[in-house]
Amino acid sequence: MTQKPTEHANRVRWVYASQDNTELEERYGHWAKEYDRDIIEKFGYVGPRVSTEQFRLYVPRNCKVLDAGAGTGLVGQELYRLGYRDIEAMDLSRAMLDEARRKNVYGKLHEMVMGGPLDFPTNYFDATICVGALTIGHADAEALEEFVRVTSSGGHIVFMLRTDVYANNGFREKQHELEFSEVWQLVSVTDPFQALPIGEPDMYHQVWTYMVK
Numbered sequence: 487m488t489q490k491p492t493e494h495a496n497r498v499r500w501v502y503a504s505q506d507n508t509e510l511e512e513r514y515g516h517w518a519k520e521y522d523r524d525i526i527e528k529f530g531y532v533g534p535r536v537s538t539e540q541f542r543l544y545v546p547r548n549c550k551v552l553d554a555g556a557g558t559g560l561v562g563q564e565l566y567r568l569g570y571r572d573i574e575a576m577d578l579s580r581a582m583l584d585e586a587r588r589k590n591v592y593g594k595l596h597e598m599v600m601g602g603p604l605d606f607p608t609n610y611f612d613a614t615i616c617v618g619a620l621t622i623g624h625a626d627a628e629a630l631e632e633f634v635r636v637t638s639s640g641g642h643i644v645f646m647l648r649t650d651v652y653a654n655n656g657f658r659e660k661q662h663e664l665e666f667s668e669v670w671q672l673v674s675v676t677d678p679f680q681a682l683p684i685g686e687p688d689m690y691h692q693v694w695t696y697m698v699k
């Protein structure tokens with residue numbers, strides 16, 4: 487039986503410590519209703535804003551967008567504010583997607599697991615964004631392969647990644663492999679920044695943008 491953390495416990499570390507997708511789903515299930523308030527007020531989360539600021543530089547407003555690991559829809563909300571109207575959410579947690587649905591910014595919401603094959607046709611989206619879901623205890627670097635498959639040629643893939651996860655968890659190798667095999671090309675990468683400046687000031691993140699060839 488997994489213990490729900492007390493109000494003051496660090497729920498970011500709690501979800502990172504998940505051993506498998508069942509535990510991850512259970513933990514997000516506990517957190518879903520309080521996630522927005524918690525992550526914004528206690529952690530000062532800026533991931534969705536910084537990532538969508540990059541996204542808007544490259545992706546036209548009329549594009550069909552996949553928000554992968556959409557959670558409660560904070561990224562979709564930012565995209566909607568920026569003028570995007572064709573956004574689909576995907577996440578393994580039904581409870582998180584239930585919160586996302588309430589935001590009224592997604593055309594469709596899909597319960598799906600990243601890391602293996604995604605149940606979308608090839609080239610289905612014009613762009614993919616993924617914020618806060620490619621990390622320890624969440625989706626691994628293999629997820630990038632499917633982002634490439636479901637994103638059409640010339641489309642962009644934008645994702646936020648912790649600097650230590652990039653260096654130590656297979657992302658650097660996978661990103662280089664996709665570049666060397668001319669599957670995608672690097673468009674930009676931000677300087678490291680604190681995505682959770684209040685709760686986790688020592689964690690640095692970067693936003694990576696690639697164009698599918």
Ligand SMILES: C[S@@+](CC[C@H](N)C(=O)[O-])C[C@H]1O[C@@H](n2cnc3c(N)ncnc32)[C@H](O)[C@@H]1O
Binds near residue numbers: 510578600
């Ligand atoms: C920290 S939240 C980020 C949510 C949102 N993108 C944001 O920035 O607020 C991580 C989300 O990724 C989802 N997630 C983690 N691993 C996943 C996987 N393998 N497949 C699909 N969703 C996953 C979790 O359920 C959770 O909703």
